Amino acid sequence: MGRVVTRVFSTVILAATFLIFVFPLYYLVVTSLKTKAELFQAVPTLYPHNPTLQPYYSVIFTRGFGVLLVNSIIVGLAATALALVVAFAICYPITRLPVQTGTRSFVLNWALSLRFLPPIAVVIPYFTIVRTIGLYNQIPALVIVYTIFNLPLSIWMLKGFLEQIPAEVEEAALVDGGTRFQAFRHVLLPLASTGILAAGIIVFAFDWAEFVFAFILTATPQSMTFPVGVQGLVTQFEIIWNDMAAGGVIAIVIPLIMMLLARRYVLTGLTFGVIREK
Numbered sequence: 001m002g003r004v005v006t007r008v009f010s011t012v013i014l015a016a017t018f019l020i021f022v023f024p025l026y027y028l029v030v031t032s033l034k035t036k037a038e039l040f041q042a043v044p045t046l047y048p049h050n051p052t053l054q055p056y057y058s059v060i061f062t063r064g065f066g067v068l069l070v071n072s073i074i075v076g077l078a079a080t081a082l083a084l085v086v087a088f089a090i091c092y093p094i095t096r097l098p099v100q101t102g103t104r105s106f107v108l109n110w111a112l113s114l115r116f117l118p119p120i121a122v123v124i125p126y127f128t129i130v131r132t133i134g135l136y137n138q139i140p141a142l143v144i145v146y147t148i149f150n151l152p153l154s155i156w157m158l159k160g161f162l163e164q165i166p167a168e169v170e171e172a173a174l175v176d177g178g179t180r181f182q183a184f185r186h187v188l189l190p191l192a193s194t195g196i197l198a199a200g201i202i203v204f205a206f207d208w209a210e211f212v213f214a215f216i217l218t219a220t221p222q223s224m225t226f227p228v229g230v231q232g233l234v235t236q237f238e239i240i241w242n243d244m245a246a247g248g249v250i251a252i253v254i255p256l257i258m259m260l261l262a263r264r265y266v267l268t269g270l271t272f273g274v275i276r277e278k
Helices: 002-032 054-062 065-096 101-115 119-132 139-163 168-175 180-191 193-209 212-217 226-231 241-261 263-270
Strands: none
Touching (some): 002 241, 065 101, 065 193, 101 139, 119 212, 139 193, 168 180, 193 241, 212 226
16 A cells, blocks of 8 residues: 555656646747747637747847857867867776876866866857957857866766776777877777767757847847847847747757757766666
8 A cells, every 4th residue: 555655646746747847848839839829818718729930030030030040059069079189098098098086086186176167167268268369259169168178077977988988999909009099099988989979969958048148249130149139039129029039949849859869868967987788
């Protein structure tokens, strides 16, 4: 009897938690499909009576947010790739080569300390540096800043994965006559591909959702990212709810699809490689 009660109670708690997290997303999608007349009627509805895709057309084409969407994709992919390359260059020596414990701890603690700084604490110095070197309102500035800010996360995730790969597999390649680079390219890199994929998806999600740096370091649609454009729908005179909801749905779709396609790898990445996929 007690086991049945516990199971029922657990089911109710899980169902309630599911509704709490899913309902806002559902209402966001519903709002994006409503007409303006239905949106501002006295009694709100939980589903659109006359669904329309006009808000999505307005966001992508009429308001020109398609350019911002492309900017976000370019910045996210470039910053993610650069962060992974730099993180791999840092993690490889401290996990595969005979490095002193003090040096290894210093590098990891230094990287972790950078992550504790909130964006608002460093955005002004970054703005000054970017403007001084002539990269203000340029996509490369966002790529560099995003790379720096997400480098600690990349380092710690890749470190966890590389530590799970036995050093003996590389040593076997060296014994067979291979060079260190050949062992890295043909042995270690394929084995670490799952970790690289997981780290890349998580870092890309952070890059995709970043707002503060993009808001301060850009000024025109030439380099603005999608979150900055959606924020612009809150005007002095009104909040354009339909278009904002459509923008929110678009912003969610791309990272959500990536998470769903590689959810097992992402779960492993969130545990820094401690849990292996089976």
